[in-house]
Amino acid sequence: MMTLDVSLIGSFALIAVGLFCLATNRNMIMMVIGVEIMMNGSILALVGLAASPTGLLDPLPQSLAIMAIAIGGSVAAVGLVMITQVYRHYKTLDVRELKKLRL
Amino acid sequence: MLPYSPIIVWLMPLVAAFLMPLAALNRKVRDVFPVVVGFASAVFAVSMIPDVLRGAPYAHPEISWIRIPGIIEARVGALADPLSVFMVTVVSCIGALILLYSMGYMANEKGKTRYWFFMLLFIGSMSGLVITDNFLTLYIFWEMVGLCSYALIGFWYDRPEARKAGMKAFLVTRVGDVFLLAGIIFIYLNVGSFSYSAVESSLSILKPLPAILATVPLLLLIGAIGKSAQLPLHVWLPDAMEGPTPVSALIHAATMVNAGVYLMARTHLIYSALSPGVWLNALIWVGAITALLTATMALASVDIKRVLAYSTISQIGLMMLALGLGAGSGFVFVSQFHLMSHAIFKALLFLCVGVLVHSMGTRDMRQMGGLRKVAPITFIACVIGMLALSGIPPLNGFWSKEFIFDAAMKTGNYLVPIFFVLTLAVTMAYSWRLVILTFLGEKSDYAKNVHVHEPKVMIIPLIILSAFTFVTGFWGPNFAKFMGVPLEFHVEPLTLMLSTVAFLAGGVSLYFVYVRRSPSPEYFGRGFAGSVQKLLANGYYFDRVYNAIFVNGLTAGIQKFRKTHPGILNYNILLIIGGLSALVIMFLLVGGL
Numbered sequence: 001m002m003t004l005d006v007s008l009i010g011s012f013a014l015i016a017v018g019l020f021c022l023a024t025n026r027n028m029i030m031m032v033i034g035v036e037i038m039m040n041g042s043i044l045a046l047v048g049l050a051a052s053p054t055g056l057l058d059p060l061p062q063s064l065a066i067m068a069i070a071i072g073g074s075v076a077a078v079g080l081v082m083i084t085q086v087y088r089h090y091k092t093l094d095v096r097e098l099k100k101l102r103l
Numbered sequence: 104m105l106p107y108s109p110i111i112v113w114l115m116p117l118v119a120a121f122l123m124p125l126a127a128l129n130r131k132v133r134d135v136f137p138v139v140v141g142f143a144s145a146v147f148a149v150s151m152i153p154d155v156l157r158g159a160p161y162a163h164p165e166i167s168w169i170r171i172p173g174i175i176e177a178r179v180g181a182l183a184d185p186l187s188v189f190m191v192t193v194v195s196c197i198g199a200l201i202l203l204y205s206m207g208y209m210a211n212e213k214g215k216t217r218y219w220f221f222m223l224l225f226i227g228s229m230s231g232l233v234i235t236d237n238f239l240t241l242y243i244f245w246e247m248v249g250l251c252s253y254a255l256i257g258f259w260y261d262r263p264e265a266r267k268a269g270m271k272a273f274l275v276t277r278v279g280d281v282f283l284l285a286g287i288i289f290i291y292l293n294v295g296s297f298s299y300s301a302v303e304s305s306l307s308i309l310k311p312l313p314a315i316l317a318t319v320p321l322l323l324l325i326g327a328i329g330k331s332a333q334l335p336l337h338v339w340l341p342d343a344m345e346g347p348t349p350v351s352a353l354i355h356a357a358t359m360v361n362a363g364v365y366l367m368a369r370t371h372l373i374y375s376a377l378s379p380g381v382w383l384n385a386l387i388w389v390g391a392i393t394a395l396l397t398a399t400m401a402l403a404s405v406d407i408k409r410v411l412a413y414s415t416i417s418q419i420g421l422m423m424l425a426l427g428l429g430a431g432s433g434f435v436f437v438s439q440f441h442l443m444s445h446a447i448f449k450a451l452l453f454l455c456v457g458v459l460v461h462s463m464g465t466r467d468m469r470q471m472g473g474l475r476k477v478a479p480i481t482f483i484a485c486v487i488g489m490l491a492l493s494g495i496p497p498l499n500g501f502w503s504k505e506f507i508f509d510a511a512m513k514t515g516n517y518l519v520p521i522f523f524v525l526t527l528a529v530t531m532a533y534s535w536r537l538v539i540l541t542f543l544g545e546k547s548d549y550a551k552n553v554h555v556h557e558p559k560v561m562i563i564p565l566i567i568l569s570a571f572t573f574v575t576g577f578w579g580p581n582f583a584k585f586m587g588v589p590l591e592f593h594v595e596p597l598t599l600m601l602s603t604v605a606f607l608a609g610g611v612s613l614y615f616v617y618v619r620r621s622p623s624p625e626y627f628g629r630g631f632a633g634s635v636q637k638l639l640a641n642g643y644y645f646d647r648v649y650n651a652i653f654v655n656g657l658t659a660g661i662q663k664f665r666k667t668h669p670g671i672l673n674y675n676i677l678l679i680i681g682g683l684s685a686l687v688i689m690f691l692l693v694g695g696l
Binding site for chain 1: 680
């Protein structure tokens with residue numbers, strides 16, 4: 001049970017950090033990093049819930065976790081590409097500039 | 104009947120519609136193929152009539168369409184009873200003639216593949232709507248008809264008015280459709296089946312109706328009001344005149360607006376054993392008020408197609424009124440007989456007007472006039488159509504109107520015949536006003552410079568429909584036998600006298616206003632008469648009010664709601680955190696964990 005507790009507390013902490021990062025930063029790169037931290041927190045919860053005291057490994061959650069990591073990488077890539085384009089256009093990384101895109 | 108007619112009659116146009124892109128590979132095939140399909144489907148429809156007359160019920164193979172054991176089971180099939188066979192015959196025969204006419208009307212248009220695709224889809228889904236045997240597929244075809252009307256009204260999408268009219272038709276009928284869907288869901292929840300026969304048999308078991316099942320016909324009535332353009336929801340039909348004229352003819356004569364009347368007739372047959380009085384009264388008053396008010400709107404319209412559109416709404420109102428006069432298949436017969444007459448003469452009138460609009464390039468009657476010499480065949484056909492519309496013997500409109508009038512006199516409710524006589528008088532006035540303004544009198548300056556031509560493919564349907572206008576009036580007894588109703592009709596002197604009075608009232612006032620010009624045209628431009636004229640020309644300001652409430656009002660409300668979305672990401676994230684913590688606290692307090 002210790003593993004579960006530790007991993008759940010850890011994942012909660014990671015998600016809280018990610019949310020704090022999203023709520024306080026205006027820099028878009030920092031926001032992407034915040035999203036990534038939250039993602040890692042949720043993957044940690046997944047792995048922790050899959051762990052069993054006897055030490056037997058269930059391959060399904062493991063493979064899901066690996067896939068989630070890969071997807072997280074691509075999310076970051078897409079986000080960074082968009083940020084690059086925004087930077088070229090507005091010459092700033094401030095997220096408030098994007099308000100102009102709103103109708 | 105030809106084998107599998109009840110299925111093929113609607114499946115063939117639908118399949119042919121999806122084959123249109125293939126047929127479009129060859130220019131010649133593209134224009135001939137849909138017309139051939141239309142006529143073939145009409146042959147299948149007509150072939151069902153002898154079987155129904157013989158009374159042999161069509162053994163319809165039901166297909167289990169959706170089945171999740173214990174949750175839902177939907178069986179679909181075709182139903183060939185007198186009502187559905189009659190409707191499918193009207194739809195496919197008039198549809199085929201309109202397709203033939205389109206060959207001439209649309210000869211030089213762009214996007215013909217799209218046009219033929221939607222026309223075939225329209226005819227196919229309307230045939231399916233009337234011949235299916237359950238509410239579920241009826242609803243699906245109902246929506247398909249709505250989609251086709253949207254696409255065809257907005258056919259000339261580069262014109263903003265056409266786009267707006269298509270959108271309006273789609274949205275306004277959607278209001279009715281929501282109520283129809285609610286009614287169908289109530290039926291399914293209470294009866295456990297969608298099919299008409301199951302509803303009918305379960306209703307006869309449940310003699311004291313559960314309240315929720317008694318409201319179903321009213322919900323279906325609102326659906327029919329939307330589709331058939333009755334009074335609160337009629338605003339889409341006059342605007343639908345932005346589409347090509349054959350499309351208007353199809354919407355008004357064969358498809359779309361008749362769907363509502365068909366649904367009411369079908370519900371009538373199901374509920375006739377129970378005859379909830381509220382529902383019948385609602386039908387009568389929706390019909391009567393619509394018939395009179397929209398007929399007066401037609402009096403002041405200068406757009407030639409809008410006059411006919413208002414007249415359609417008014418005539419559909421008469422059909423609704425006929426259904427509401429009493430319970431039983433006799434009243435269904437009366438209403439359907441008028442539907443047949445109306446389908447024929449209204450198709451004829453629209454196709455006549457189409458000839459003029461096609462060559463003049465305008466729909467404004469003030470720019471026409473004196474066209475009887477340049478378009479003689481159209482003139483004669485139009486006069487025949489107008490004789491039928493205003494109900495002059497021996498044309499079919501006279502017979503069907505007398506049937507309704509006779510039934511109305513027998514109910515003992517004296518308000519209904521008064522509305523009827525007034526409608527007759529106004530109908531007389533607006534229909535001959537159209538003829539006087541377009542065909543008689545002097546040519547306007549605009550009309551002098553336009554060459555009116557009558558291509559052969561456009562004239563042939565006119566001649567066929569004119570012949571039908573003469574013939575079908577005398578089919579009353581046969582048609583009653585076909586619907587399985589004993590017909591005891593003889594012309595009552597009182598009804599005949601009252602309709603003569605109505606004709607005279609309409610005709611004499613028309614003569615003074617438009618021929619003698621004795622209250623001068625200026626008289627209608629000022630004072631009390633001027634304000635009445637303005638009121639009618641604006642259609643009693645229905646459009647204005649709806650626009651203020653539903654278009655401008657809603658837009659303003661949405662603008663206010665948008666203010667709560669500032670678009671600052673940090674702010675949004677804070678709200679998300681707040682929501683999450685509220686959820687956590689709720690779980691901790693309630694003890695969900």
